[in-house]
């Protein structure tokens with residue numbers, strides 16, 4: 001489905017705004033946010049909500065029983081999943097009562113987003129809901145997800161949703177005015193950055209973690225989200241969701257927080273998905289003198305140039321191509337499993353190795369390669 005010639009906003013609302021004291025959902029801050037959604041829609045701006053808060057909203061249903069074992073990390077995870085299940089319905093009911101139009105719930109995990117078919121299916125569902133003036137409300141499906149399958153924070157999730165939905169703006173509503181040059185909860189002289197045009201290691205170095213009982217990720221995950229969104233041509237705002245003025249400012253075209261400008265050379269949808277949504281299942285190390293400046297160069301990779309195969313991956317999984325000096329060259333879908341590729345790469349006779357790839361095809365295909373601009377391994 002093609003991008004429609006209209007504005008589309010993804011609004012991400014953090015837990016602190018939904019269930020600030022973990023005593024169920026509170027309408028205290030949501031009214032201004034709901035009004036913003038209503039006013040966006042009245043202006044013809046399509047709106048999608050990514051709402052955190054199921055765990056914080058459900059927490060009050062699980063008072064700690066005397067002598068219970070709920071303090072071990074494993075028990076905490078189990079408890080949070082149950083809180084999310086109980087809190088999600090309460091959270092949806094709370095949003096629903098603000099609107100005189102229908103809402104729809106979409107719960108997903110990273111496992112859904114990294115699978116191309118499921119990703120496209122989510123995309124089409126969102127477009128269909130928007131076409132019918134229904135407000136999509138998304139959250140991670142915390143109850144079913146596992147470490148391997150989760151996105152883990154709704155900042156990154158909102159950026160993946162914004163890219164999937166071809167949005168032009170992502171608004172992250174937080175408990176603070178925007179990105180400061182250092183954590184303002186620790187440094188009284190911290191200064192707010194109104195605009196960020198380039199996200200690099202200096203910007204990441206400004207970000208600390210969360211200080212609240214309910215937030216996940218702090219500023220770091222918001223910058224990651226802004227980086228993902230920007231490279232898909234999406235402007236990202238971090239604003240203070242506690243302040244009604246933030247929403248008035250946005251509606252009148254002013255920036256109330258920090259604006260991360262969209263890249264002027266955005267990635268095309270499929271390349272963006274490969275770069276920012278899919279996670280690599282393994283690595284293929286190639287000699288650093290290899291020319292890897294284009295997708296065509298990568299697609300011409302031969303098994304003789306493979307130095308090492310790391311991790312366990314199946315044919316069709318995504319891998320990182322790295323050079324032996326640690327530079328990340330590209331992300332690509334592998335046409336080989338890790339076992340088969342290792343077997344071929346270990347052949348001492350280059351002609352024999354070539355004969356395998358001649359009959360089985362290239363290690364990666366040109367259409368499934370996203371170049372990574374030669375980023376160092378530990379950039380962030």
Ligand SMILES: Nc1ncnc2c1ncn2[C@@H]1O[C@H](COP(=O)(O)OP(=O)(O)O)[C@@H](O)[C@H]1O
Nearest residue numbers: 014174175180182183206208210215216218219
């Ligand atoms: N450089 C920074 N600028 C602003 N906030 C920061 C910074 N570094 C760390 N933080 C913390 O990030 C918090 C916001 O993230 P988080 O607690 O995850 O909330 P949310 O629920 O909105 O996602 C701030 O309240 C602050 O404590």
Ligand SMILES: N[C@@H](CCC(=O)OP(=O)(O)O)C(=O)O
Nearest residue numbers: 015052053054055153154216
């Ligand atoms: N999916 C979780 C929220 C995770 C999250 O990122 O929370 P937050 O930092 O408050 O946006 C929930 O619904 O409780």
